[in-house]
Amino acid sequence: MNLWDRRIERAQVLETEYPAAAELLHFYRQIAAFQKQVAQAFLPVSSFSFSPPELPEPLRPYLPPLLELLQRVAPPELAAAATGPWPPAPGPQSFFTQVLVQPYAESLARRTSVAPSSTRSACPFCNELPVAAILRPEGEGGKRSLLCSLCLTEWKFRRLLCPRCGEEDHQKLPVYTAEQFPHIRIEACDSCRTYVKSIDLTRNGLAVPEVDEIAALPLDLWAADHDYSKLQPNLFGV
Numbered sequence: 474m475n476l477w478d479r480r481i482e483r484a485q486v487l488e489t490e491y492p493a494a495a496e497l498l499h500f501y502r503q504i505a506a507f508q509k510q511v512a513q514a515f516l517p518v519s520s521f522s523f524s525p526p527e528l529p530e531p532l533r534p535y536l537p538p539l540l541e542l543l544q545r546v547a548p549p550e551l552a553a554a555a556t557g558p559w560p561p562a563p564g565p566q567s568f569f570t571q572v573l574v575q576p577y578a579e580s581l582a583r584r585t586s587v588a589p590s591s592t593r594s595a596c597p598f599c600n601e602l603p604v605a606a607i608l609r610p611e612g613e614g615g616k617r618s619l620l621c622s623l624c625l626t627e628w629k630f631r632r633l634l635c636p637r638c639g640e641e642d643h644q645k646l647p648v649y650t651a652e653q654f655p656h657i658r659i660e661a662c663d664s665c666r667t668y669v670k671s672i673d674l675t676r677n678g679l680a681v682p683e684v685d686e687i688a689a690l691p692l693d694l695w696a697a698d699h700d701y702s703k704l705q706p707n708l709f710g711v
């Protein structure tokens with residue numbers, strides 16, 4: 474199945490499973506359907522350069538239809554921002570940019586050979602920070618990788634190592650779980666008070682990490698209440 478169709482379908486399943494994130498997931502599905510068109514359109518292959526919030530040239534034609542879509546389906550504040558003229562700026566504008574750059578960066582990353590493992594916590598393709606960690610089955614216990622917040626490239630990363638500050642002492646790297654999300658946990662660091670959510674594919678092979686990450690919104694709220702900040706927010710700024 475097409476990558477985007479899998480994401481959309483997974484969001485639909487999670488929408489009924491996790492009512493707390495239903496509204497966000499419903500909105501995500503509409504965004505993802507738009508991103509699918511961007512990903513599938515013929516975009517010239519060039520070297521990837523992105524200096525936010527500037528929009529890369531090949532993506533500019535997609536901005537008006539995106540703004541039109543947002544005026545119809547986005548939450549009120551975002552819908553209002555989509556009616557104005559578009560100056561590259563932080564805030565809602567950077568959301569518009571990210572929606573467009575994400576599928577573009579992903580399709581370029583998939584055509585490039587990227588080092589599959591790295592000791593760095595920034596993406597080996599686009600240099601952005603990871604939005605989540607992924608545990609995949611391998612031998613005994615899961616092997617951890619990080620998932621780029623922008624181009625969704627995945628690279629192997631040591632399991633007991635804080636991607637923010639490099640802490641390696643397992644006593645300072647607590648893991649928090651919630652019954653509601655048996656396959657998602659919070660991997661925190663008490664040295665720098667940062668966390669990433671990890672999606673455990675050994676416990677749920679149907680999970681689509683970038684989508685399940687959005688569904689686990691209550692875990693982010695819990696972490697914020699306990700003075701942890703997320704290493705990198707997702708598309709929706711959570």
Ligand SMILES: [Zn+2]
Nearest residue numbers: 596599621624
């Ligand atoms: Zn990346």
Ligand SMILES: [Zn+2]
Nearest residue numbers: 635638662665
């Ligand atoms: Zn740390």
